Amino acid sequence: MTQRARPAFLRRLLTACRLAPAIALLAALNLVSPAIAAEDGISLELNSAKTVSEACETSFVVRNGLPHTLDRFQLDLYVFDTDGVIKSRSTIDLAPLRANKSTVLAFRLHAAPCASVSKVLVNDIPLCRAESGTVLDCLAGLSVSSRHSIELAK
Numbered sequence: 001m002t003q004r005a006r007p008a009f010l011r012r013l014l015t016a017c018r019l020a021p022a023i024a025l026l027a028a029l030n031l032v033s034p035a036i037a038a039e040d041g042i043s044l045e046l047n048s049a050k051t052v053s054e055a056c057e058t059s060f061v062v063r064n065g066l067p068h069t070l071d072r073f074q075l076d077l078y079v080f081d082t083d084g085v086i087k088s089r090s091t092i093d094l095a096p097l098r099a100n101k102s103t104v105l106a107f108r109l110h111a112a113p114c115a116s117v118s119k120v121l122v123n124d125i126p127l128c129r130a131e132s133g134t135v136l137d138c139l140a141g142l143s144v145s146s147r148h149s150i151e152l153a154k
Helices: 005-039
Strands: 042-052 055-064 070-081 086-093 101-110 117-130 142-146 151-153
Touching: 042 117, 042 151, 070 101, 086 101, 086 117, 101 117, 117 142, 142 151
Parallel strands: 042 142, 117 151
Antiparallel strands: 042 055, 055 101, 070 086, 070 117
């Protein structure tokens, strides 16, 4: 090494040493990224349910945390009564769901009073498609919750 090359080498080494804490921080954040990625899926919340004309009408809040709009988002739902017996099945399409946005959707869930419903099961998501046409596995990243006495499960 020449005299001139040594100072350049030392400068690079010192610069790398100063960057080491930042590199360590980025590495630590990379360890957290799988948990953050889990939040980037779709969340479905049963927000309210009320009996209207002897039928159970519900409101759901859907949060599309994905980076793309969904032009198809079908849910295969099963409704269980208070004895745990399946009472009805329905397939609904909640699309479009815009990217990184929450959407409120209301629909008739069951043709009986809400007091007769104990649980709603998201059995499957038969179709989840991005605007680009890409078919996605949205069931794997789906999280469910309920603010009502009716349980929402997957």
